[in-house]
Amino acid sequence: MKKIVFVGVAAALFTGAAVAAPVQWAGNGHWYEYVAGPVTWDGALSGAASMSHLGQPGYLATITSEAEQVFLQSQGWSLSWVGGSDRETEGVWKWIAGPEAGQAFWDHGTTLIYSAWGSGEPNDYNGGEDYLQFNWGGNGPNVNAWNDHGGPGSSYAYSHGYVVEYGGVVPEPETYALMLAGLGALGAVARRRKAA
Ligand SMILES: [Ca+2]
Ligand SMILES: [Ca+2]
Structure with a gap:
């Protein structure tokens, strides 16, 4: 096992490839990682879902608080897709992936959970921007701001990585097993108390 890890790191050093290294945010214990593009938003959605880390399934990132936004800004990652879209109902932005899947976070100008749109965004430019882009520096003072951006059919839609x-x-299998063992132990204690 150690040998395999060593060979992997050595190979990465020789090729100059970045060693995939998700970073953890203390705010919620979640891990985050940037994947280089180019990729469409749908490609990013399925790409993220095919990944896992420490037994936890990946999903296209959801940014649901100022603190989470600030943490992600501090990573210095490039322009990236994250897991929001209004392709279901124009002007109603929802998280499409992760634990918040299906939750609307912005509805025709009203922030429902959290949003960090750049100045004048979302503008549905040319009537064809339904996907959420993070680290967009086109407008306003915040270069890490959000923008709605294009999907398939839009010529500028693919120059992104994703988070x-x-x-x-879901809990990790190991955590789940420990939790069940803990519940079992509690049950045993309860039974002993009842018997006493
Ligand atoms: Ca999140
Ligand atoms: Ca836009």
Whole structure:
């Protein structure tokens, strides 16, 4: 096992490839990682879902608080897709992936959970921007702001990487087993108390 890890790291050093290294945010214990593009938003959605880290399934990141936004800004990652879209109902932005899947976070100008749109965004430019982009520096003072951007059929839609988030969906198998063992132990204590 150690040998395999060593060979992997050595290979990465020789090729100059980045060693995949998700970073953990203390705010929620979740892990995050940037994956280089180019990829469409749908490609990013399925790409993130095919990944896992420490037994936790990946999902296209959901940014649901100022603190989470600030943490992600501090990573210095490039322009990236994250897991929001209004392709279901124009002007109603929802998280499509992760534990918040299906939750609307912005509805025709009203922030429902959290949003960090750049100045004048979302503008549905040319009537064809339904996907959430993070680290967009086109407008306003915040270069890490959000923008709605294009999907298939839009010539500028693919020049992105994406951010994968891990955490909050299902407990790790090991954690789950420990939890069940803990519940079993509690049950045994309860039974002993009753018998006493
Ligand atoms: Ca999140
Ligand atoms: Ca836009």
